[in-house]
Amino acid sequence: MRAVRELLTEGLQRLAIEHSAEQLEALERYRLELERWNRRYRFVKAAGRDLVVRHFLDSLAGLPVLRGLSPLGTVLDVGSGAGFPGLPLALFLPGAQVVLLERSERRAAFLDNVVLLLGLRNVEVLRQDLRRLRRLPAGSRRFELVTFRAFTPLARELASLRAVLAPAGHIVAYKGRRARIEAELAEACLGPGEAGVVRLEVPFLGEERHLVIIR
Secondary structure (H helix, E strand, C coil): CHHHHHHHHHHHHHCCCCCCHHHHHHHHHHHHHHHHHHHHHCCCCCCHHHHHHHHHHHHHHCHHHHHCCCCCCEEEEECCCCCCCHHHHHHHCCCCEEEEECCCHHHHHHHHHHHHHHCCCCEEEECCCHHHHHCCCCCCCCEEEEEEECCCCHHHHHHHHHHCEEEEEEEEEEECCHHHHHHHHHHCCCCCCCEEEEEECCCCCCCCEEEEEEC
């Protein structure tokens, strides 16, 4: 267990993310809780070192880019699942109000448990589907940052994602290979003026990872 914790610490250092002992401890408690639930429910297909690299460090690799976006007061993590990227981001964006959108009752119960365990007052778990959320009255639930990871191809839910986006906000998708991203952008009819692609270097991963930023 110590080796896994040290891997997380070194990963944060490689990403140049300053962190307190309390933030590191919160990430570790989150990881251990996920490992415990995962043995029964298989929320993610990873454990130990693989879990830290593919989920925790992958989620946090986008943090320096996200911090450069403005405004960033309200964040929606769509299809949050086991909490990625929303929960790790919430730990390092304490000034943002983060909503984890998850329609699965079992996953939402896990997220509630982690939020309570870590005492995250800036996080809300919302049991709802994105398409239902978009049908709420205009302005009632709009977010300055809408993010997701392994949720959907861009074209499939782009209209719904835009419907919950606040004016001047950004949609940020965590994606993999650049070739696949280019195909998704073409399918969604998103040109260079509407979407940008930022390469991420996830420590210890050795695979292509990118952020797609839609204005």
